[in-house]
Amino acid sequence: xxxxxxxxxxxxxxxxxxxxxxxxxxxxxxxxxxxxxxxxxxxxxxxxxxxxxxxxxxxxxxxxxxxxxxxxxxxxxxxxxxxxxxxxxxxxxxxxxxxxxxxxxxxxxxxxxxxxxxxxxxxxxxxxxxxxxxxxxxxxxxxxxxxxxxxxxxxxxxxxxxxxxxxxxxxxxxxxxxxxxxxxxxxxxxxxxxxxxxxxxxxxxxxxxxxxxxxxxxxxxxxxxxxxxxxxxxxxxxxxxxxxxxxxxxxxxxxxxxxxxxxxxxxxxxxxxxxxxxxxxxxxxxxxxxxxxxxxxxxxxxxxxxxxxxxxxxxxxxxxxxxxxxxxxxxxxxxxxxxxxxxxxxxxxxxxxxxxxxxxxxxxxxxxxxxxxxxxxxxxxxxxxxxxxxxxxxxxxxxxxxxxxxxxxxxxxxxxxxxxxxxxxxxxxxxxxxxxxxxxxxxxxxxxxxxxxxxxxxx
Amino acid sequence: xxxxxxxxxxxxxxxxxxxxxxxxxxxxxxxxxxxxxxxxxxxxxxxxxxxxxxxxxxxxxxxxxxxxxxxxxxxxxxxxxxxxxxxxxxxxxxxxxxxxxxxxxxxxxxxxxxxxxxxxxxxxxxxxxxxxxxxxxxxxxxxxxxxxxxxxxxxxxxxxxxxxxxxxxxxxxxxxxxxxxxxxxxxxxxxxxxxxxxxxxxxxxxxxxxxxxxxxxxxxxxxxxxxxxxxxxxxxxxxxxxxxxxxxxxxxxxxxxxxxxxxxxxxxxxxxxxxxxx
Numbered sequence: 001x002x003x004x005x006x007x008x009x010x011x012x013x014x015x016x017x018x019x020x021x022x023x024x025x026x027x028x029x030x031x032x033x034x035x036x037x038x039x040x041x042x043x044x045x046x047x048x049x050x051x052x053x054x055x056x057x058x059x060x061x062x063x064x065x066x067x068x069x070x071x072x073x074x075x076x077x078x079x080x081x082x083x084x085x086x087x088x089x090x091x092x093x094x095x096x097x098x099x100x101x102x103x104x105x106x107x108x109x110x111x112x113x114x115x116x117x118x119x120x121x122x123x124x125x126x127x128x129x130x131x132x133x134x135x136x137x138x139x140x141x142x143x144x145x146x147x148x149x150x151x152x153x154x155x156x157x158x159x160x161x162x163x164x165x166x167x168x169x170x171x172x173x174x175x176x177x178x179x180x181x182x183x184x185x186x187x188x189x190x191x192x193x194x195x196x197x198x199x200x201x202x203x204x205x206x207x208x209x210x211x212x213x214x215x216x217x218x219x220x221x222x223x224x225x226x227x228x229x230x231x232x233x234x235x236x237x238x239x240x241x242x243x244x245x246x247x248x249x250x251x252x253x254x255x256x257x258x259x260x261x262x263x264x265x266x267x268x269x270x271x272x273x274x275x276x277x278x279x280x281x282x283x284x285x286x287x288x289x290x291x292x293x294x295x296x297x298x299x300x301x302x303x304x305x306x307x308x309x310x311x312x313x314x315x316x317x318x319x320x321x322x323x324x325x326x327x328x329x330x331x332x333x334x335x336x337x338x339x340x341x342x343x344x345x346x347x348x349x350x351x352x353x354x355x356x357x358x359x360x361x362x363x364x365x366x367x368x369x370x371x372x373x374x375x376x377x378x379x380x381x382x383x384x385x386x387x388x389x390x391x392x393x394x395x396x397x398x399x400x401x402x403x404x405x406x407x408x409x410x411x412x413x414x415x416x417x418x419x420x421x422x423x424x425x426x427x428x429x430x431x432x433x434x435x436x437x438x439x440x441x442x443x444x445x446x447x448x449x450x451x452x453x454x455x456x457x458x459x
Numbered sequence: 460x461x462x463x464x465x466x467x468x469x470x471x472x473x474x475x476x477x478x479x480x481x482x483x484x485x486x487x488x489x490x491x492x493x494x495x496x497x498x499x500x501x502x503x504x505x506x507x508x509x510x511x512x513x514x515x516x517x518x519x520x521x522x523x524x525x526x527x528x529x530x531x532x533x534x535x536x537x538x539x540x541x542x543x544x545x546x547x548x549x550x551x552x553x554x555x556x557x558x559x560x561x562x563x564x565x566x567x568x569x570x571x572x573x574x575x576x577x578x579x580x581x582x583x584x585x586x587x588x589x590x591x592x593x594x595x596x597x598x599x600x601x602x603x604x605x606x607x608x609x610x611x612x613x614x615x616x617x618x619x620x621x622x623x624x625x626x627x628x629x630x631x632x633x634x635x636x637x638x639x640x641x642x643x644x645x646x647x648x649x650x651x652x653x654x655x656x657x658x659x660x661x662x663x664x665x666x667x668x669x670x671x672x673x674x675x676x677x678x679x680x681x682x683x684x685x686x687x688x689x690x691x692x693x694x695x696x697x698x699x700x701x702x703x704x705x706x707x708x709x710x711x712x713x714x715x716x717x718x719x720x721x722x723x724x725x726x727x728x729x730x731x732x733x734x735x736x737x
Contacts, residue, residue: 262543340580344643346541347574348593348650349566358592363583 002130006059009134013055013141014048020145021047024152038159046158049165050148055141062133073125074098077118098122188437191430198424199225204431210394210405212414212425225428227435229396233404237315237386238379240400244319245379246372249326256327257334258356269331276324280384287317287389299401306401309391315400318385322375329371330364337363366450373447377440383408407432486513489654489684490535495549497530497539504530507549508710510703517676517685519695519716522705523731528688529577531705532656535686536572537565553654570597572654573647578663579639581631581646586623589631589642590614593650609649617645618675637668644675648683655679657687661694673698692732696720704728 025043028036038046074095075083086094094115097107101119152158196204207226252272256265292308295316299306306312337360345355361368391403394410414429421427490512497505505527512518520528530539537558539545551558558568570593581589590610591600600606610627614620619641623634631642640660647655657676661669676698679685689695695702696716703713704727712725723729 338580340576340578341582343538343541343574343576344580344582344646345592346538347536347569347576348596348646349569350592350596351566354596358596359582 006134006137009138010052010055013051013138013145017048017051017141017145017148018044020149021045021152021158024149025158028152028154034154036154037157042158042162043152043156045162046156047145047148047152049162051141051145054144055137058133058137058140062129066129066133069129070122070126071095074118074122077114077121079114082114102126185437188430188434191427192434195424195427195431198427204428208396210410212428223425225424225431226396227407227432229394230405230407230410230432231435232396232398233311233390233394234380234406234408236311236398236400236404237318237390237406238376240312240315241318241322241379242372242376244316245322245326245375248319249323249375250330250368252323252327253330253334254356257331258352258360269328272324273328274324275321276328278321280321280382281388283317283321284384284388287313287385291317292389304401307391307403309389309403311390311400311402311404314386314390314404317389318379318382321382321385322379325378326371326375329374330368333364333367333371334360336367366453370447370451373443373450377443377447380443381408381436381440383412387412407436411436486516488512489514489554490686491550491552491555492531492534493550493552495531495534495547495551497527497534497548498546499542500544504708505534506708508705510710510713512684512686513701514684515680515682516701517680517687517699518701518703519699520686520688520703520705521690521692521695521731522711524690526705527708528703528705529658530708531710532658532686532688535654535656536569536574538569538574540565570650571652572656573650573652575640575643575647575655575657575660577659579636579643581634581639581642583630583632585628586614586631586634586642587627590645590649593646597650599649599651613645613649614642616648616679617641618671618678619645635668637664637671640664640668640672641675644672644679648679652683654684654686657685659688659690662690669694692720704731706731 022040022044024047025036025038025040075091077098078086078094083091098115098118099122100107101111101115102122204225205227207224208228209224209226210229212223212225256269256272260268288309292310292313295306295310295313296308341359341363342355345359350358386406386409390406390409392405392409392413393403394405395402397404411429411432414426414432488511491510492512493509495505495508496503508527508531520532522528533539534547535551535558537547539547547559553568553571556563558572582592584592587610590613591606594600594606594609600609611620614623619638622638623629623642631639634642640663644655644660660676661672664672673694676685676687680700687695687699699716701713702716702719704711704719704723704725706727711727712719712723714724719728720732723732
């Protein structure tokens with residue numbers, strides 16, 4: 001409700017400001033003999049931006065500090081003798097109860113009289129502060145509106161000013177993406193460092209045993225956190241996935257870009273890309289229910305002992321999942337190879353397949369390798385298929401027919417359930433996440449580097 | 460070696476003097492086109508082109524953009540086959556054999572009729588491999604020595620060998636535009652074609668590179684039948700013995716180059732040559 005009122009207020013302000021800037025600008029055209037620098041819509045936008053900014057700043061400040069002020073107010077409402085008897089956790093709980101009461105949702109258990117009093121006071125406090133904040137925003141916005149409107153003259157460079165604001169807005173948006181990444185990496189790093197205070201990095205990166213679950217923090221024993229079994233499992237599944245996805249995806253791309261009739265291509269390409277839209281959990285139970293038993297039976301038929309949940313099962317299904325990724329990217333890259341190059345080969349009397357093998361693929365190779373690397377980084381980070389189909393057996397072994405565990409699965413295992421978030425059992429997830437992040441980051445940088453080099457060749 | 464010596468001799472002459480008024484009509488006819496039409500989907504690009512192209516002479520196709528000259532050129536080695544929706548009608552005969560005969564092997568045809576394109580398009584391979592590619596796929600070399608010989612002689616014929624002999628293993632894409640185009644000519648020659656089609660081979664080159672290519676074309680006509688599409692009338696006048704003028708998908712007139720430029724029969728041809736249409 002409150003947000004609706006605020007949004008409405010801002011919209012009205014925006015509309016009024018735009019309209020007033022616009023109409024004033026129209027007035028300029030008729031009255032002044034001077035050439036008007038900007039068109040009316042820029043003057044409208046100029047005033048609108050001026051009006052909106054102070055309002056947004058005030059609302060933003062309230063959003064930032066409002067919670068603290070409210071909490072202080074509530075603490076002030078609790079009787080002093082009750083307050084002194086509460087430890088921080090209980091105080092937080094009481095404040096939450098009062099907030100719930102004030103919002104009208106009610107609380108579990110009996111409502112104590114002081115809680116009810118505080119809730120009533122809070123309700124009126126919230127009402128008043130809301131009015132004050134919205135009012136202040138509206139007044140500031142209005143004042144800014146009139147100020148901006150008074151600044152409009154024929155030579156005002158509203159167009160350039162609007163351009164600058166657009167520029168800043170765009171910059172802010174890309175800033176959000178970058179800052180988020182930095183924030184995530186920073187939190188991964190700090191938590192991972194906390195983990196390494198329990199377990200030495202040497203033990204983590206070079207340990208061959210993964211067994212974090214048998215101990216608890218109370219006994220002082222940490223369990224064993226060797227990364228290698230998980231890394232081996234991840235690599236094994238990734239390799240199997242790429243063995244499936246690369247040939248199939250590449251052949252599909254070659255067929256679609258070089259052989260398929262345009263009408264077939266128009267149908268087939270979206271269908272292949274739909275594969276990419278299937279949720280990975282669906283692939284996961286497809287692996288568990290269909291592919292795993294099939295591979296086990298197949299293994300029995302040809303005399304191999306293949307477990308239903310194994311690196312093979314997870315790898316094969318993950319490969320199927322990545323096919324559209326590989327084929328779609330490779331298709332784009334093959335189409336980027338200039339037509340003149342193909343013509344050159346045809347003009348020499350090369351057949352279609354000779355042209356593809358000797359000219360098209362070598363020319364597209366760097367780009368295709370880049371596509372493969374991007375696919376690998378997807379495979380490395382894939383979770384759901386592995387959770388369901390790989391069998392979760394963190395043991396270092398080289399047999400793809402046996403169950404394995406991967407880094408991603410272990411993160412899931414360590415963070416689910418009721419483990420202590422301060423202990424190494426949970427913190428190891430951050431170290432694993434960091435490892436995963438570094439692996440995929442390196443792959444992506446390498447892939448982008450290769451793709452970029454390929455582009456330069458033809459432009 | 461002769462070629463290199465010949466090239467030196469050529470560069471001492473002015474390019475204009477290479478226009479040799481041979482009577483191309485006395486040459487035997489290599490290529491015969493009758494009523495050639497081309498449709499791209501519903502759009503007709505060529506309306507019944509009939510022309511005879513003589514052996515070991517340069518025939519140039521001129522005309523304003525979109526007049527169908529490149530389209531017709533691409534019919535001669537069936538490059539239009541690679542374009543979706545292109546349909547070719549009529550007959551084109553090379554030494555009396557219909558090149559659109561369903562039993563004819565397109566791949567072999569393109570080995571006999573080589574092509575050089577508008578934009579230099581060396582493969583992203585070494586200079587050596589660029590030239591060796593055609594002979595390799597057609598199995599023309601029995602040994603490495605054979606192949607070396609083909610590559611060197613093709614590069615010589617294209618007047619490029621002296622410039623690149625020390626860096627045959629460097630990528631062909633690293634050469635200058637004019638050198639790349641000569642590499643493409645060497646690549647076409649290496650297959651041992653009888654006819655070489657050139658689709659505006661100098662349009663992406665600077666004047667000096669253009670002059671070198673024009674000299675080269677003049678040398679090549681001693682051994683090859685050459686058909687060149689050009690948007691430059693001066694170029695047509697300089698390098699060709701016969702000229703055909705195309706306009707809006709029609710062949711307006713063709714004949715000995717000198718006649719076309721000095722005494723055209725049709726008003727359209729004259730207008731184009733005088734720079735009034737184009």
